[in-house]
Amino acid sequence: xxxxxxxxxxxxxxxxxxxxxxxxxxxxxxxxxxxxxxxxxxxxxxxxxxxxxxxxxxxxxxxxxxxxxxxxxxxxxxxxxxxxxxxxxxxxxxxxxxxxxxxxxxxxxxxxxxxxxxxxxxxxxxxxxxxxxxxxxxxxxxxxx
Amino acid sequence: xxxxxxxxxxxxxxxxxxxxxxxxxxxxxxxxxxxxxxxxxxxxxxxxxxxxxxxxxxxxxxxxxxxxxxxxxxxxxxxxxxxxxxxxxxxxxxxxxxxxxxxxxxxxxxxxxxxxxxxxxxxxxxxxxxxxxxxxxxxxxxxxxxxxxxxxxxxxxxxxxxxxxxxxxxxxxxxxxxxxxxxxxxxxxxxxxxxxxxxxxxxxxxxxxxxxxxxxxxxxxxxxxxxxxxxxxxxxxxxxxxxxxxxxxxxxxxxxxxxxxxxxxxxxxxxxxxxxxxxxxxxxxxxxxxxxxxxxxxxxxxxxxxxxxxxxxxxxxxxxxxxxxxxxxxxxxxxxxxxxxxxxxxxxxxxxxxxxxxxxxxxxxxxxxxxxxxxxxxxxxxxx
Numbered sequence: 001x002x003x004x005x006x007x008x009x010x011x012x013x014x015x016x017x018x019x020x021x022x023x024x025x026x027x028x029x030x031x032x033x034x035x036x037x038x039x040x041x042x043x044x045x046x047x048x049x050x051x052x053x054x055x056x057x058x059x060x061x062x063x064x065x066x067x068x069x070x071x072x073x074x075x076x077x078x079x080x081x082x083x084x085x086x087x088x089x090x091x092x093x094x095x096x097x098x099x100x101x102x103x104x105x106x107x108x109x110x111x112x113x114x115x116x117x118x119x120x121x122x123x124x125x126x127x128x129x130x131x132x133x134x135x136x137x138x139x140x141x142x143x144x145x
Numbered sequence: 146x147x148x149x150x151x152x153x154x155x156x157x158x159x160x161x162x163x164x165x166x167x168x169x170x171x172x173x174x175x176x177x178x179x180x181x182x183x184x185x186x187x188x189x190x191x192x193x194x195x196x197x198x199x200x201x202x203x204x205x206x207x208x209x210x211x212x213x214x215x216x217x218x219x220x221x222x223x224x225x226x227x228x229x230x231x232x233x234x235x236x237x238x239x240x241x242x243x244x245x246x247x248x249x250x251x252x253x254x255x256x257x258x259x260x261x262x263x264x265x266x267x268x269x270x271x272x273x274x275x276x277x278x279x280x281x282x283x284x285x286x287x288x289x290x291x292x293x294x295x296x297x298x299x300x301x302x303x304x305x306x307x308x309x310x311x312x313x314x315x316x317x318x319x320x321x322x323x324x325x326x327x328x329x330x331x332x333x334x335x336x337x338x339x340x341x342x343x344x345x346x347x348x349x350x351x352x353x354x355x356x357x358x359x360x361x362x363x364x365x366x367x368x369x370x371x372x373x374x375x376x377x378x379x380x381x382x383x384x385x386x387x388x389x390x391x392x393x394x395x396x397x398x399x400x401x402x403x404x405x406x407x408x409x410x411x412x413x414x415x416x417x418x419x420x421x422x423x424x425x426x427x428x429x430x431x432x433x434x435x436x437x438x439x440x441x442x443x444x445x446x447x448x449x450x451x452x453x454x455x456x457x458x459x460x461x462x463x464x465x466x467x468x469x470x471x472x473x474x475x476x477x478x479x480x481x482x483x484x485x486x487x488x489x490x491x492x493x494x495x496x497x498x499x500x501x502x503x504x505x506x507x508x509x510x511x512x513x514x515x516x517x518x519x520x521x522x523x524x525x526x527x528x529x
Contacts (some may be wrong), residue, residue, distance in 0.1 A: 005242045006322060007299075014298030015245055018291040022252060025287025032284065036276035040259075043274055044285065047258025048251060055222065056229045076334075080341025084348050087219050091265060091349070092367055100271025104386045107375035108270060116366030120352050127344075 059086075073139050074132035081128035085121060092117045156338050157230050158328035159315075163300070163307035164339060165224040170297060172217040176260075177290050179210035183433060184283055186515055189479070197485035200512030204431035207515070208357035211435025214264050215353055219345040221257055223338075231325040246323075249295040256289030268369045268434045279433075299323055356436040372438035376500035379430060379438050382516055385501040388468040390522050395467065395506050401490070405462070405528035408455025415506050419492055421445045421453075426487040432516040442510045444491035447483050447526070456528045458484070464509055465525035476518040477529075478511070487512050490523060 029040060062082065070078050094100055095113035102108050186195045186203065196202075238244045260282060267278050303323040306312045313320060315327050330338070355365025359372050370380050385391070401418060403411040424446050431437040451460055459480045468474040482488050488511035492498065499505040504521025511519065 005240055007242050011242075011298045015249075015295050018249065018294035018298070021291030021294060022288045023291075025284045025289075025291065028287065029281065029284035032280045033276055036274075036281065039275035040281050040285070043263065043276075044255045044259045047262060048255035051222075051225055051254055051258050052232060056225050056232075059222075059226050060229070076337035076341055079338070080344055083219055083222065083342065084345040087222065087345060087349060088352065088367065091215075091218070094266060094269050094271040095367065095369070099273070100266065100269050102270055102384070102387060105381060105384045107370070107380040108382075109369050110371050110374040110380075111366065111368070113367065116352075119366050120348070124348060 073135045077128040077132040077135065080131075081124050084124045088117060088120050088124070155328050155330040155334060157227055157326050158330050158335075159303060159312060159324055159326050160307050161328075161330060161335055161339060162224065162227045162326060163304045165220055165227060165342070166300065166304060167308070169217060169220050169224055170293070172213050172220060173257075173290070173293060175213045176210055176217070177286060179206045179213075180283070180286055182206055183210065183515065187433075187518065194481060195479070195513070197482045197488065197512045197514075200487065201429055201431070202513050203515055204357065204429045204437040207431055207433055208354075208435055208437060211264070211268060212350060212354050212357070214261060216346040216350050218261055218265075219342055219349060221261065223342040225254070228326065230327070234325055246295070246299045249292045249299075251292075252288050253292035253296055256285050256292060259285045260289060268436075270434075357431075359438070368436075369434070370432075370436035372436060375438075376502050377440070377494045377497065379440050379494065379503065380432075380436060381502040382432055382434075383468075383471070383473075383521075385522070388466075388471065388474075388522070390467050390501070392501065395501065395522065399506055399524070401507060401524060401526065403450060403454040403456075403526045403528070405526075406456065406460065407451075407528050409453070411450075411454050415492075418445055418490070418507065422449065423492075424486065424489060426489060426510070426512075428487065428510050428512055430510075430516050430519060431514075437516075440494050440510075441496070442489055442491040443493045443496075444489040444507070444510070446486055447478065447488045447490055447509070447511075448486065450490065450526065451483065451528065454526075454528070461529045463527045463529055464520045464523050465527065466520050467522035467524050473517045473520070476509070476520045478509070482511050482514065485512055490526075 029037065033040060063079070066078065066082075067075060092113055095109060096117055183203075183206065185193045189195065238247060263274075263278060263282050263285075266272065267282070272278065300323050303312075303321045306321040315324075315329055351361065351364050352367040353365050354368070355362035356368035356370040356372060362368070362371055362373060365371075372380065375381050399415055401411075401413045403413075422445070423443050425441060425443045427439055427441045429437045429439045447462070451462070452458075456462075460483060461480050462478045462483055464476050464478060466474045478488065488509070490507050491504075491510045492507060494500070494503055499508060504523070507523045508521040509519050509523055
């Protein structure tokens with residue numbers, strides 16, 4: 001199904017305004033960060049490609065694979081726990097691998113993040129287990145359709 | 146269409162996309178507004194005045210900026226997964242309108258990823274790139290918001306039809322403008338999916354927000370700061386060592402000079418400063434990186450010092466630090482902030498002399514200011 005592409009003048013006004021804001025940002029970067037445009041571009045383009053060409057297809061493959069083995073009543077909870085695992089692990093990556101930071105400032109990143117990540121993931125999967133169990137019990141209680 | 150049909154999950158549907166889009170629209174609007182505000186506070190144009198009250202306002206706006214950004218990471222991932230079949234729509238471009246719409250998705254997705262990743266890494270002070278974070282983050286924010294304006298305009302009719310419950314069946318003849326997804330989820334399935342995504346946002350928030358909401362510090366196991374950890378119970382953004390401020394610079398030779406447009410220039414020793422009337426205020430350090438922590442500060446109100454030096458009552462001042470380099474070695478205190486009785490040149494924190502990392506012998510602490518503008522190791526007050 002393809003959407004109808006007809007648009008009124010308000011859309012084209014928004015295109016003009018949005019385009020202007022894009023220009024504002026781009027010209028700011030041109031003035032303020034001209035020597036670093038390549039680095040900005042790499043992270044900008046890299047971000048789009050990583051999301052569209054890596055993360056989303058990966059999610060699809062993992063989803064298709066796991067759906068065959070995970071029972072339907074557990075799937076919504078497992079899916080949410082997988083998302084949480086991916087986001088928390090991605091977020092914590094520089095913390096657990098000790099990238100960046102200030103060596104002489106112990107108030108920055110003061111926690112044990114290996115432990116923190118394990119605790120957070122354990123909490124996530126416990127919650128997911130409880131939610132899946134609740135869904136299983138509910139399904140058993142309902143008369144089969 | 147072939148790819149889209151094979152990539153089949155009921156959740157690749159308009160309603161889930163629209164609801165996630167609404168949530169992201171709200172989150173990004175909060176992020177942009179609070180981020181722009183922080184930029185204006187630090188680089189105020191002539192028309193902009195930032196009040197000194199309420200004292201904790203910046204703590205709230207900047208805490209919200211970081212917390213909302215982090216919470217939107219799972220929303221963005223989920224939204225991209227839901228709309229993925231639309232990326233592979235064939236033909237890739239149908240006409241000019243469709244081309245404009247699709248072209249603007251690139252700055253929207255690339256910009257969103259850039260902002261969320263660079264913002265998160267900045268809170269860790271992890272910089273695996275060459276660009277200067279604050280400027281790049283600011284410039285890319287405008288690009289992303291521009292693309293978002295176009296995207297919202299492109300999907301407004303569809304989203305409206307969705308939230309008002311007037312979305313026709315995907316097989317129906319007449320479809321709202323912009324509809325591309327063919328999935329149709331059962332309400333229960335959709336509720337479980339969106340509920341799961343919301344729960345993940347909640348988990349990310351709980352795991353981090355304790356860096357600014359002190360009661361949650363015990364559960365925020367992944368927060369890059371703990372508001373209770375640091376010398377004198379407060380975190381430090383830049384240590385004395387990193388700022389190259391040594392104990393020799395802050396010894397007996399230390400003087401505070403009050404210069405510029407004053408009737409009576411001053412040069413005060415630490416003992417002379419301590420002998421002036423003091424005032425106590427409980428004020429937060431609120432960092433642009435999203436953490437904040439309150440302390441009880443005691444020192445000389447800046448306005449008393451300005452009065453002593455016979456400066457104009459509406460004077461704006463520039464503070465100079467002993468710190469030799471860096472962007473934040475000086476800061477401007479606007480007339481509004483200089484006139485606030487709680488804007489202090491603090492000598493003590495929690496009843497003890499300041500720790501060197503907190504700006505010993507003298508630091509600025511005032512209500513409603515970003516942490517980077519609470520200049521440490523103050524050695525000169527120049528009236529502008």
